[in-house]
């Protein structure tokens with residue numbers, strides 16, 4: 001077995017020699033190093049049955065949590081933060097990851113009375129962070145979730161009228177702004193992880209800035225704004241908000257950085273070799289965090305590590321492997337925060353989630369593959385891609401810092417020092433590389449024309465005009481003078497990409513509203529199929545039952561419809577290798593979409609599942625940009641943008657006969673361009689459904 005050779009290879013092929021010590025991380029303020037919290041007992045409340053022993057052993061939980069809180073760097077700055085906030089309406093706070101910004105600052109505000117006249121809202125770029133952090137803070141305040149502390153993420157609201165601190169994704173706050181541009185519900189808003197510069201956050205910077213000004217003008221209660229981040233371009237933000245930044249002393253330890261002599265193209269293989277080298281030579285209580293790019297490689301490597309650990313006696317003792325990425329089930333996401341038994345090494349494989357928004361205790365070694373999956377949009381082709389790209393230098397240092405939170409650590413980079421010098425210094429803000437259709441529509445619904453909005457960094461004009469073009473084709477806007485149509489307003493009511501909202505608006509006329517509600521809901525959820533298990537073959541067999549020869553959309557519809565009918569969903573999902581959490585989520589989404597549709601008086605009709613053509617034609621009304629035609633050479637060419645691509649191996653149409661004309665949900669780029677979720681369509685329909693698209697090639 002190839003990988004066995006790897007870990008048994010001698011020193012010369014092993015990782016120790018492949019890496020050379022390059023430099024020590026600088027000004028590490030040892031004097032600030034505070035004793036490691038006695039217990040990493042977090043999130044026990046979510047796992048009472050599993051972790052009973054830990055709980056029992058730790059009867060003194062409250063005081064331990066209090067002690068942990070007091071040991072956080074932000075704690076010493078409490079008075080300063082409150083004083084600054086008293087004097088200024090906007091604060092920029094920069095502080096190391098793990099210093100307590102996200103969990104503590106809202107509590108300081110609560111105690112200082114800021115929640116008396118309104119809610120304290122905190123935005124997060126990721127739902128995982130919004131949820132886990134809200135749970136942690138509820139635990140710290142010894143209340144249940146939804147009491148003083150709650151969270152709201154798309155399709156899930158865990159708040160009540162008693163909630164004073166509300167964690168949410170930035171998309172949620174943006175949506176609320178459509179209802180009330182002055183955000184009157186809030187007395188203070190903390191825009192967290194500002195350095196991530198998501199499109200939503202960038203728009204929110206402008207919205208909260210305007211809301212604050214407008215509220216002052218109208219003599220309404222003040223809106224306090226706090227912008228926080230781990231690595232923020234403080235000058236840029238300072239200029240935009242017209243304030244000075246504040247720096248929190250961090251608590252970090254030295255991290256030794258080891259670069260690969262040559263950049264390792266097969267970074268997964270390099271990570272595996274490095275890991276087992278660490279496992280052989282480093283003390284067993286030094287936990288390892290490996291940064292990879294996405295679910296598939298994370299699960300594949302996790303399985304490989306577990307297998308190798310079983311069959312090789314390479315290390316002194318046992319390992320426990322955990323994974324952490326956005327699509328992972330919530331319960332599983334929390335597992336890596338828990339302590340592992342003595343004489344066991346914790347190994348966490350994560351995406352860039354673990355870079356700044358989440359801190360895992362115990363990590364002493366980081367392996368950084370140097371890549372990240374990033375959204376990129378080509379306004380010329382109209383296609384949005386998830387691409388694996390090099391991280392920025394700022395990200396490389398963030399990842400490195402994760403090894404030095406509790407004690408001195410080591411960071412292994414699978415790329416050379418020379419190649420790192422070629423990395424961008426910081427990542428490009430998402431707004432400069434995204435499809436802006438959704439943003440432009442939301443802003444229009446707010447009465448704002450994107451072209452003259454006060455952006456911190458204005459998106460490229462061709463991005464805006466490409467969004468205008470797409471919205472016009474969807475019937476959401478009319479150009480010159482630019483106005484939002486009724487269809488556009490209705491589309492903005494749905495918490496969906498405008499193209500999917502359009503599917504729901506057109507479904508009644510195709511007589512397939514029930515089907516489209518289910519399909520859009522299922523498409524909004526993460527993968528419902530469980531594939532990466534020891535029983536992949538059995539899973540494939542189980543999944544084959546739902547296969548539709550028409551393609552993935554109808555297959556997904558089959559799964560969801562059967563799930564809706566089943567009386568014992570738990571057993572049924574287990575037997576069929578389906579993800580019950582994602583299907584339940586889809587059911588919840590469907591209910592909410594049906595409710596909005598009801599409010600808009602849309603007819604909830606059904607084609608009975610037999611008229612698949614109605615469903616397929618309806619799909620075209622929103623996803624008409626995503627059509628590809630089979631070429632003589634055997635590959636596909638997308639109609640808009642003429643990009644060469646293949647059907648993704650996960651598709652039911654992969655490896656079968658190749659339809660002439662297909663519609664896909666998205667394109668992903670790895671070593672090839674792959675079209676994911678594919679359905680066969682007839683090219684004849686395009687003109688029937690979209691008379692505007694005259695130039696469609698036959």
Ligand code: CDP
Pocket residue numbers: 042043072095096097098099100101102103104132133136337356357359360361
């Ligand atoms: O936002 P920042 O990175 O500055 O720190 P934070 O997220 O407020 O985390 C402060 C501390 O709380 C960290 O040291 C975490 O280890 C701990 N924490 C935890 O124990 N459990 C969580 N679910 C979240 C944070």
Ligand code: MG
Pocket residue numbers: 098101102103192356357
């Ligand atoms: Mg944070």
